[in-house]
Amino acid sequence: MPSTSSTADLGILPSELDGGIPYRAAIGLVVLATDQTIEHEYRMLVAGPGIAFYEARLFNDADITPETLRAIGPRIAPCVELILPGLPLDVVAFGCTSATMTLGEEAVFAEIRKARPGIACTTPVTAAFAAFDALGVRSIGLLTPYSPEINRNLVRYFEGRGVRVAANATFNRQDDREAARISVASIEKGAEALARTPGVEAVFVSCTSLRVAEVAARIENRIGIPVTSSNHAMAWHSLRLAGIEDARPEAGRLFETSPRRRAAA
Missing domain, CATH: 3.40.50.1860 (Rossmann fold)
Structure with missing residues (x-):
């Protein structure tokens, strides 16, 4: 006996667009290839309704020397380009303390802004x-x-x-x-x-x-x-640069404060 059932085709339904997951703040994060910690800590600290971070990994040598740290510099901009291409970010954070000191904060910011002109930036330093x-x-x-x-x-x-x-x-x-x-x-x-x-x-x-x-x-x-x-300071600074002032006393004293001056805006 032939089947009398058929799929009901409701056609194209109306839809609305909202602000998505990061409707309050979207934070880009550059993570070293060898880093096992920063994403875990950002998940703990960059939390709350409407807040999200998106990361890309950058190749680095496991041995930490001045030479391997300097080699990171030219890799920053291509890494940033991989974070939500074509979509807005509020802040980009570069996740390496020793490379920031070796390269200099302004050099790191310049590399980030090759991919994201004018964006607010931070580093651990x-x-x-x-x-x-x-x-x-x-x-x-x-x-x-x-x-x-x-x-x-x-x-x-x-x-x-x-x-x-x-x-x-x-x-x-x-x-x-x-x-x-x-x-x-x-x-x-x-x-x-x-x-x-x-x-x-x-x-x-x-x-x-x-x-x-x-x-x-x-x-x-x-x-x-x-x-x-x-990580603790950079997560806090990422939030504050993105305009998120939520107090998180359980995260420590820093998360109950705001910057006295806006660094790296």
Whole structure:
């Protein structure tokens, strides 16, 4: 017996377009190929209705040296071009602290703006200075996984910009794949050791591979001073540059503040 059923064709239905997922803010994020941490921490920190981030990965060598960091520069613009081509972004964040210091913030911004002319930009270094300013901090304890040579360069960079490094320490894990596996407990102990140094007003944990976002508030409660990191500060600065002022006290003191001046607008 032939079938009497048939598919009902309702044709073309009316549809409306809304602002999509990022109706409040769309943040572009450049992630190093070896980075295992930054996306995880951005998912924790760049959260809320109407806020989204979109990333592309940039090739880098696993060994962190001045030479491998300089090689990243020409790769930035092609990477940014891959983030939502033809669609608007509010901010682009470049996820490498040591490369930013090696290349210079303005050089990083220039590469980003080859692909996204005029866009607001941030880096972990840019965000760190904005964070210190927002927190009223002029003297820090610095914790990194870098080689002693890169650490010395970082100290000179910060102090050349008017932020005193009262104490610094390194885990000396020069392979980025190992840096991502430094335990949270090790980072907590390092931050506590730095906080005991006279003159330390806040602790900054440098390197996007180190895991701090989940424990920043907990460490602050223990040591009594602000704690931030490359990812923590850059996520906060990305939101503020995009006009998102939502307070997130559970993320630490920084996420209850706003920049005193608009860096890298």
